[in-house]
Amino acid sequence: MRPDTNVIHRDITPGIPTDETGSLSLQIGSLLQDRYEIIDVLGIGGMSTVYLARDRRFARATKYCAVKEMSDQARDPGTRRLHFSTFEREANVLASLNHPAIPKVYDFFTENYRIYLVMEYIRGKNLEQLLKETNAFFPQEQVIDWAIRLCDVLIYLHSQEPNPIVFRDMKPANVMLTEGQRLVLIDFGIARVFQAGIKGTMIGTEGYSPPEQYKGLVTPAADVYALGATLHHLLTRRDPRLETPFTFHERPPRSINPAISPELEACVMKALAYDLEDRYHSAAEMKMALLELVQTSHLDLSRYGRDWATPTTPAPVPEPRPAAESDRLLWKFACEEEVRSSPTVAEGQVLVGCYDHNLYALDAREGKFRWKFPTEAGISASPCVERDMVFIGSEDGNLYAVHLRDGRSMWTFRTMGPIRSSPRTTQNLVIVGSDDYHLYAVDSRWGRQVWKSRLWGRIRSTPFLDDTVAYVGCDDNHVYAINLNAGDVRWRAATQNRVISSPTCAEGLVFVGSGDRHVYALDPETGWAVWRYRTKHQVNSSPAYSEGRLYVGSVDGALYCLEARTGRLLWSYETEGQVTSSPRLAEGLVFFGSTDGYVYALEASTGKLRWRFKTGGPVPSSPCIHDGVVYIGSMDHHVYALKT
Amino acid sequence: MRFWKRRSRQPEEQPPEIPVSQEEVVRPGGRFPILDVGALSHVGRVRTRNEDRFLALHTVTGSGDAELLPLGLFAVADGMGGHSEGDLASEIAIHAIATHAWPALPTRFGSPSTERPIQEVLTEAVLQAHHEIRNRQTDQDMGTTVTIALLVGTAVYLAHVGDTRAYILDPTGLHVLTRDHSLVTRLHELGQLSAAEMAHHPQRNVLYRAVGQSDELEVETCYRRLTGASHLLLCSDGLWGLVPEAEIARILRTIAGAQAACAALVAAANAAGGEDNITVILVAFNLSQ
Numbered sequence: 001m002r003p004d005t006n007v008i009h010r011d012i013t014p015g016i017p018t019d020e021t022g023s024l025s026l027q028i029g030s031l032l033q034d035r036y037e038i039i040d041v042l043g044i045g046g047m048s049t050v051y052l053a054r055d056r057r058f059a060r061a062t063k064y065c066a067v068k069e070m071s072d073q074a075r076d077p078g079t080r081r082l083h084f085s086t087f088e089r090e091a092n093v094l095a096s097l098n099h100p101a102i103p104k105v106y107d108f109f110t111e112n113y114r115i116y117l118v119m120e121y122i123r124g125k126n127l128e129q130l131l132k133e134t135n136a137f138f139p140q141e142q143v144i145d146w147a148i149r150l151c152d153v154l155i156y157l158h159s160q161e162p163n164p165i166v167f168r169d170m171k172p173a174n175v176m177l178t179e180g181q182r183l184v185l186i187d188f189g190i191a192r193v194f195q196a197g198i199k200g201t202m203i204g205t206e207g208y209s210p211p212e213q214y215k216g217l218v219t220p221a222a223d224v225y226a227l228g229a230t231l232h233h234l235l236t237r238r239d240p241r242l243e244t245p246f247t248f249h250e251r252p253p254r255s256i257n258p259a260i261s262p263e264l265e266a267c268v269m270k271a272l273a274y275d276l277e278d279r280y281h282s283a284a285e286m287k288m289a290l291l292e293l294v295q296t297s298h299l300d301l302s303r304y305g306r307d308w309a310t311p312t313t314p315a316p317v318p319e320p321r322p323a324a325e326s327d328r329l330l331w332k333f334a335c336e337e338e339v340r341s342s343p344t345v346a347e348g349q350v351l352v353g354c355y356d357h358n359l360y361a362l363d364a365r366e367g368k369f370r371w372k373f374p375t376e377a378g379i380s381a382s383p384c385v386e387r388d389m390v391f392i393g394s395e396d397g398n399l400y401a402v403h404l405r406d407g408r409s410m411w412t413f414r415t416m417g418p419i420r421s422s423p424r425t426t427q428n429l430v431i432v433g434s435d436d437y438h439l440y441a442v443d444s445r446w447g448r449q450v451w452k453s454r455l456w457g458r459i460r461s462t463p464f465l466d467d468t469v470a471y472v473g474c475d476d477n478h479v480y481a482i483n484l485n486a487g488d489v490r491w492r493a494a495t496q497n498r499v500i501s502s503p504t505c506a507e508g509l510v511f512v513g514s515g516d517r518h519v520y521a522l523d524p525e526t527g528w529a530v531w532r533y534r535t536k537h538q539v540n541s542s543p544a545y546s547e548g549r550l551y552v553g554s555v556d557g558a559l560y561c562l563e564a565r566t567g568r569l570l571w572s573y574e575t576e577g578q579v580t581s582s583p584r585l586a587e588g589l590v591f592f593g594s595t596d597g598y599v600y601a602l603e604a605s606t607g608k609l610r611w612r613f614k615t616g617g618p619v620p621s622s623p624c625i626h627d628g629v630v631y632i633g634s635m636d637h638h639v640y641a642l643k644t
Numbered sequence: 645m646r647f648w649k650r651r652s653r654q655p656e657e658q659p660p661e662i663p664v665s666q667e668e669v670v671r672p673g674g675r676f677p678i679l680d681v682g683a684l685s686h687v688g689r690v691r692t693r694n695e696d697r698f699l700a701l702h703t704v705t706g707s708g709d710a711e712l713l714p715l716g717l718f719a720v721a722d723g724m725g726g727h728s729e730g731d732l733a734s735e736i737a738i739h740a741i742a743t744h745a746w747p748a749l750p751t752r753f754g755s756p757s758t759e760r761p762i763q764e765v766l767t768e769a770v771l772q773a774h775h776e777i778r779n780r781q782t783d784q785d786m787g788t789t790v791t792i793a794l795l796v797g798t799a800v801y802l803a804h805v806g807d808t809r810a811y812i813l814d815p816t817g818l819h820v821l822t823r824d825h826s827l828v829t830r831l832h833e834l835g836q837l838s839a840a841e842m843a844h845h846p847q848r849n850v851l852y853r854a855v856g857q858s859d860e861l862e863v864e865t866c867y868r869r870l871t872g873a874s875h876l877l878l879c880s881d882g883l884w885g886l887v888p889e890a891e892i893a894r895i896l897r898t899i900a901g902a903q904a905a906c907a908a909l910v911a912a913a914n915a916a917g918g919e920d921n922i923t924v925i926l927v928a929f930n931l932s933q
Contacts (some may be wrong), residue, residue, distance in 0.1 A: 056784070206852070211836040214828075215836065244852060244853070274834050280861075508868075523796060525798060528866065529759070530761055530762050531761045531865075566866070605703075
């Protein structure tokens with residue numbers, strides 16, 4: 001039982017007000033103070049009802065006003081007296097204000113144990129209604145114009161003597177826009193004094209308040225934060241009341257509405273800083289920042305309200321990003337055919353297979369040829385090094401072991417189909433899959449078969465080995481867990497298409513992509529799917545794990561970054577080709593290739609492009625990163641070494 | 645007939661010498677724990693009605709001569725709402741979980757492609773509860789917390805909304821697996837409130853997420869491998885709000901038998917004032933390795 005967690009917010013919404021007995025407290029047509037004739041109901045809130053009334057004092061003219069009725073639910077007469085005096089004080093403060101964005105207060109009185117406040121009637125819509133009635137994002141110029149005007153009214157309120165007035169309730173619903181495009185703040189905290197004794201908080205309104213308000217700290221900076229939250233809502237159309245509190249930083253405006261300028265985003269996010277020191281100290285400071293960004297971004301606000309700033313100098317042509325491609329390239333090495341294989345670096349050598357049948361060893365620093373080892377067919381798989389041996393599978397059906405130093409052959413192991421799976425080693429075993437439907441375990445010293453496991457399709461996925469199990473994908477649409485000691489199947493998990501992607505294990509889960517468009521997380525003991533994430537095309541790229549995140553490419557052209565524990569999308573980056581290359585992480589960057597010919601380096605945390613490098617052909621190869629250098633092959637027949 | 649023949653056929657060839665050390669061999673039996681489950685719910689000493697509801701189902705499953713796999717579905721719901729609606733909400737939630745999650749669980753090793761991922765099953769069970777509560781709502785304030793724990797072998801998968809917690813106990817102490825969806829926890833995460841301020845904050849009962857409230861519900865999921873852990877505990881805030889975690893850990897370590905430990909936990913919450921309903925589900929396990 002939790003009686004004080006009723007967190008439902010009833011915002012002021014049009015409707016028929018009723019009092020506790022269920023009847024309308026003021027009938028249409030009734031007269032207050034012999035002067036204000038109730039014409040309509042404008043809105044109803046938890047503590048108050050707002051009526052449209054006609055002021056009969058002006059018999060010849062039709063003068064409308066808004067009458068706000070507050071029901072004081074306190075039973076104790078002393079408390080009521082206190083409420084009334086507080087209310088009276090605030091009403092007097094309001095009445096003394098004179099600003100176009102603040103409704104004028106004409107009168108207040110009590111009648112029938114209720115308190116009434118008579119105010120200027122603002123004919124228009126509030127910004128929340130405007131959000132509801134539209135679907136598209138507001139132009140940023142429009143929002144900036146509103147923001148500057150809201151800053152103006154906050155500056156006015158905060159400069160009141162002897163004490164600054166903190167509005168405390170900035171949100172789209174409290175900002176009215178008249179037909180004449182006048183912006184007016186409504187719902188000054190008059191009703192707030194009556195809420196003091198009410199148990200539980202209406203969490204629904206909480207989305208706009210700053211964290212320090214929950215420690216009882218209310219300063220003008222609270223209005224700055226709430227203005228930031230309001231602007232965030234207006235720019236992104238994401239209602240903060242429906243999100244986890246204080247998560248604006250997890251969804252910066254540009255991640256939702258890319259049309260916003262980075263400067264405006266920075267301005268909104270600074271207003272939303274959790275710590276007071278990091279926030280704009282005043283509405284005036286925020287207004288300066290807004291005016292500055294209008295200037296520097298050469299925005300034209302003349303269509304919206306006032307002409308805040310006209311650019312006086314012609315817009316400079318934005319400087320093109322320096323084409324740093326030549327600086328990026330350390331060396332490139334020409335082979336005779338496509339390089340689909342992914343390089344490996346060991347002992348100062350880059351090892352990479354090529355479709356020209358050769359396994360190459362190149363000097364890692366200068367890209368000079370060291371040795372090559374010829375096979376009988378193209379090599380699309382990637383080499384694997386253990387101690388002084390290099391293992392490589394070829395489409396000629398053989399698994400070769402060659403010496404790392406000079407490339408001389410150590411042994412050859414024959415399978416009955418092309419090998420496109422890359423070998424992996426553990427405990428003197430080399431594990432590799434073949435197109436002959438078998439996964440093989442071969443003694444790494446002598447090249448003898450230890451066991452083979454018959455699956456139901458070609459195996460092009462590269463196995464992932466943990467202490468006791470090899471996880472591997474198969475063209476028969478399954479992911480297998482195979483016991484390393486005997487090659488028996490521990491479990492197999494079904495997907496809806498072939499599994500070329502190679503599994504990876506982290507945080508107690510097995511991650512793998514499938515041709516059925518999904519990325520899966522599987523329970524390593526049972527093979528049960530824990531979560532899956534759907535991309536728009538086949539996932540043949542192999543996932544890479546780093547710091548709680550999973551990075552994987554899709555044939556749909558994007559690189560995805562998912563939360564490893566839940567499969568939730570954190571960001572994605574679109575390339576112009578297919579991403580079958582498997583990403584690699586280093587130095588806070590994620591590297592991968594795309595069939596659009598580029599090698600990409602993105603910031604791992606945000607997915608922002610750091611650099612990209614154009615090769616002469618599609619890049620299905622996966623990068624290898626070693627000592628600040630990215631090694632990667634391209635179908636333009638070259639192996640590239642690029643600075644990270 | 646062929647089937648039986650194939651079953652009895654000898655391996656074609658003796659596997660050659662296997663260069664794998666004895667420690668690498670998976671021993672049948674002993675990989676998975678045996679579960680001892682206890683559960684108890686008590687109205688406390690202040691409230692007149694118990695609005696908590698819970699569910700504890702556990703069994704074993706397996707395929708062929710593979711090892712028996714323990715499987716458990718545990719859930720606690722802490723209802724909220726004005727009149728008599730709190731217990732209705734928690735009751736609907738538990739019923740929805742029992743009828744939607746349990747039948748959707750895989751029962752053999754490997755997942756057929758027709759089966760849905762565990763986190764989807766658990767999330768959808770909570771969303772089902774959410775929709776059923778919203779359909780029955782007469783007043784908007786009916787809602788409930790929900791925490792579901794699905795135990796599979798040596799892993800626990802969780803889905804939760806609200807502030808009903810799941811803990812595991814291991815030799816280093818009690819670890820909370822869930823994250824309270826409460827305003828004070830959020831403020832604490834931001835460094836705006838200290839743990840001490842949280843415990844006494846006037847709005848410490850305010851949740852920003854509850855089943856049955858708001859149109860869209862975000863269900864949080866997480867999981868943990870149970871390596872090294874001895875207990876899994878699910879409890880409503882009637883326990884963790886009153887009994888310090890060190891005391892909970894001490895009871896789990898000293899009282900043998902899950903049901904007896906549940907009784908001791910409830911007694912400790914009542915001794916500390918029993919301000920709220922108290923519900924505990926305790927799963928004790930031994931990983932025999």
